[in-house]
Amino acid sequence: MTKYLAVFEDQNFFDFFPLTLSRPVWGLRFGIGTLGERIARSFAECKPLLFCRPEVPFITVGEPVNPEWPKDCVELLLVNGRTLWPEKVKAMLADGPGTITEGDRLVAARLVKDWDKLKLSPTGLETDRATSGLPEQKSSDLLANFLWDLVRHNARGIKEDFEPLVKGKNNKKMFKEVEVDNQAIIQNLEQVYLSPGCRLDCFAVLDASGGPIWLDKNVTVQAFSRIEGPACLGKESQLLCANLRGGCSAGPGCRLGGELETTIIQGWTNKYHSGFIGHSFLGEWINLGAMTTNSDLKNDYGPVKVSKEGKEFSTGQTKVGSFIADHTKTGIGTLLNTGIQIGFSANLYGGSLFEQKLVPSFSWGTPKRMVPYRVEKAIAVARAVKGRRGQLLSLAEEKLFRKIYEQTEKQRQAFLKTL
Numbered sequence: 001m002t003k004y005l006a007v008f009e010d011q012n013f014f015d016f017f018p019l020t021l022s023r024p025v026w027g028l029r030f031g032i033g034t035l036g037e038r039i040a041r042s043f044a045e046c047k048p049l050l051f052c053r054p055e056v057p058f059i060t061v062g063e064p065v066n067p068e069w070p071k072d073c074v075e076l077l078l079v080n081g082r083t084l085w086p087e088k089v090k091a092m093l094a095d096g097p098g099t100i101t102e103g104d105r106l107v108a109a110r111l112v113k114d115w116d117k118l119k120l121s122p123t124g125l126e127t128d129r130a131t132s133g134l135p136e137q138k139s140s141d142l143l144a145n146f147l148w149d150l151v152r153h154n155a156r157g158i159k160e161d162f163e164p165l166v167k168g169k170n171n172k173k174m175f176k177e178v179e180v181d182n183q184a185i186i187q188n189l190e191q192v193y194l195s196p197g198c199r200l201d202c203f204a205v206l207d208a209s210g211g212p213i214w215l216d217k218n219v220t221v222q223a224f225s226r227i228e229g230p231a232c233l234g235k236e237s238q239l240l241c242a243n244l245r246g247g248c249s250a251g252p253g254c255r256l257g258g259e260l261e262t263t264i265i266q267g268w269t270n271k272y273h274s275g276f277i278g279h280s281f282l283g284e285w286i287n288l289g290a291m292t293t294n295s296d297l298k299n300d301y302g303p304v305k306v307s308k309e310g311k312e313f314s315t316g317q318t319k320v321g322s323f324i325a326d327h328t329k330t331g332i333g334t335l336l337n338t339g340i341q342i343g344f345s346a347n348l349y350g351g352s353l354f355e356q357k358l359v360p361s362f363s364w365g366t367p368k369r370m371v372p373y374r375v376e377k378a379i380a381v382a383r384a385v386k387g388r389r390g391q392l393l394s395l396a397e398e399k400l401f402r403k404i405y406e407q408t409e410k411q412r413q414a415f416l417k418t419l
Contacts, residue, residue: 003075005046006118007036008125009053010080010105015146018325018343019266019283021361021404024052026081028281029251029264030150031157032165032214032232038157039079041164042086046077051125055403069115078109078118078127082143084153087160089142098135100142106131107142147281147323148315154264155211155247158230162212166193184221191229195219204239210246234267251284253389261296263321268389280321285385287329289349294336296321306339307358315339325361327382344404345378360415361408370419372412375405 013020019028026036033041040048050065083089089108092100100107109131117130144150171189178194183202186192191208197218200206204221206213211230218236221227225239233239234252243259250256251267258271261278265271269282273290280294296319298304304320305312324342331349336342340354343361348354350366364373379401383393 002070002072003046003077004049004070004073005040005043005077005079006049006051006115006125007039007079007081008051008127009123010082010125010127011123012082012105012145013053013124016144018323018341018361019147019281020056021344021407022056022283022326022400023266024050024056024081026050026052028147028150029249029266030084030144030154031249032161035081035083035144038161039081039083039086041161042090043077043079051120052081053122053124054120055400066120069118073115074112076111076115078106078111078125078131080105080107080143082145083107084144084149084157085142085160092137092139096135098137099131100137100139102139102143105143107139109134146315148279148317148320151247151262151264151279151281151321152317152319154249154262155230158214158232158247158249159211161232162191162193162214162230165214169193188229195235201225216252240272262319266326278321279319280323282322282324283326283328283344285327285382286324287385289330289332289334291332292330292334292336294322294340295338298338304339305357307341312357327378327385343408345373345382345401347373356415358415360412362405363412363415368419370416372416375402378405 007026009025013025016025028035049067093108093110097110097112099109106127114130119126174194177196179199181200181202184200184204186206188208191212192206194215195217198215199220201223203223205226208229213227213229214232216235219233220238222240225242227244228246230246231244232249234250236252237250237254240257242257245261247262248260250265253268254265255270255272258274259276263277263280265282266284268284269286271288275291275293277294278296301318303314303316305314320339322336322340325344327345328342329347333351334348335353337355339357342359345362346359347364352367354367362373363370365371379398386393
């Protein structure tokens with residue numbers, strides 16, 4: 001008989017727009033890994049199950065998505081996919097059946113029966129019937145509520161993930177499996193981990209004096225690049241004369257140049273050239289043209305506002321940059337306003353400032369003139385882009401393109417009328 005871990009989405013997935021247009025909340029990157037991966041690491045004694053909205057389960061995660069409840073289950077741990085600090089959750093659930101709540105949302109629960117009452121709906125896993133009547137603990141600050149929460153806490157996430165991941169690893173053995181030029185500089189070596197196949201060129205600098213640095217397999221740090229910890233780079237990523245400041249996490253296959261600060265990138269994204277991106281969250285398969293730059297601080301140092309349900313909404317934070325969904329492209333010299341949200345498969349150019357707080361999915365053009373981006377053309381471009389990296393665009397991904405196009409049609413048409 002087996003203990004299982006169910007990581008689920010709740011109804012707040014839309015507050016992580018636009019990144020959750022194309023992935024579950026637990027698929028968002030945070031610290032070293034994704035939210036779901038971090039939860040699974042904390043509950044390694046349990047077999048993981050993953051639950052999300054029916055339109056986004058195509059993502060390859062190596063585990064069952066939206067499965068039937070297993071017949072050999074003797075105990076089930078439910079953990080909200082927005083959970084930031086799973087080790088705290090584990091400690092709070094150590095004493096038998098019970099729940100942890102934050103406001104009116106379930107953070108986690110330990111069940112020894114009634115998991116057959118858990119039902120998948122279009123907005124995530126419905127948990128109320130299964131958890132009703134269990135002993136309840138109240139919590140605060142265990143859940144992320146918006147993308148900027150993930151960005152703000154990312155440095156802490158990297159620090160908390162680093163120690164368990166490097167435990168038992170040998171620095172001497174590490175250097176037998178990597179290529180480090182004798183003119184590369186590593187500061188505070190005990191807080192640096194280089195996975196097999198990593199390469200540091202001459203004059204590359206890894207400064208872990210302010211926090212740990214984790215480089216996954218086959219990462220290349222070219223000459224005159226600098227990484228300031230806490231930082232994490234995914235497999236096959238490359239730094240090209242880049243200045244990566246503290247608090248950055250990038251997923252696999254990224255090619256990064258210029259300056260980045262306190263920014264999360266899902267993966268497979270090109271920011272090859274000069275330009276600044278700060279306090280931002282970027283998706284996958286994005287290409288930022290040379291000198292694309294975002295603002296992450298208002299001139300009056302006031303709290304940055306974002307667009308939410310057609311109205312301006314204060315983040316309560318002074319440092320907020322850009323939130324850019326998958327497959328979006330920017331032309332050379334594109335400038336992005338504080339708190340801008342750019343949807344899925346948009347194409348921005350014109351070499352001037354996008355003052356808008358929201359650019360909907362499949363929008364194409366300049367700040368003053370935009371038209372709808374034909375979905376079939378967008379799919380063809382995505383197929384070509386992935387092909388350049390030796391990957392195929394799956395039929396499920398094509399279906400998702402069309403689904404997002406339909407979902408965002410009204411928002412796009414309303415936006416285009418304002419220009």
